[in-house]
Amino acid sequence: LQTAAELFVSYTISRFEQVKQLHIILLVCTLAAVLLFVTKVFRPQVVRLHAESKAMAGMMSQLPAEVDIESHVKLHVLGIRRDEQGASMRMGSTAGAGGASMMMGSGADADRRSMPGML
DSSP states (O other): OHHHHHHHHHHHHHHHHHHHHHHHHHHHHHHHHHHHHIIIIIHHHHHHHHHHHHHHHHHHHTSOTTSOHHHHHIIIIIOEEEOTTSOOEEEOOOTTHHHHHHHTSHHHHHHHHHSTTOO
């Protein structure tokens, strides 16, 4: 009876050791996968977003001072528009986009065409 109990205990401990080794291997694989994801997918995307935001900021800085850049960005990028009173913000359609497109109409396009490298 004593040897059967010792055999059972040694078998159980060996199985727990195998599970422990499997968990360690899976932990290392998971950490490697996360590191690979961060270096190959996430980091290049952050670099691209940073370059795009710098380019957008550069283009917006060339607009005249009379242009309300904040409301233009809210309207076209975020999809938020002000009510007629201007008091509350809500998510909605871009019904007021006609005014913004008229503001950026043929005069601004002609200026862009005349500048080399701005297309």
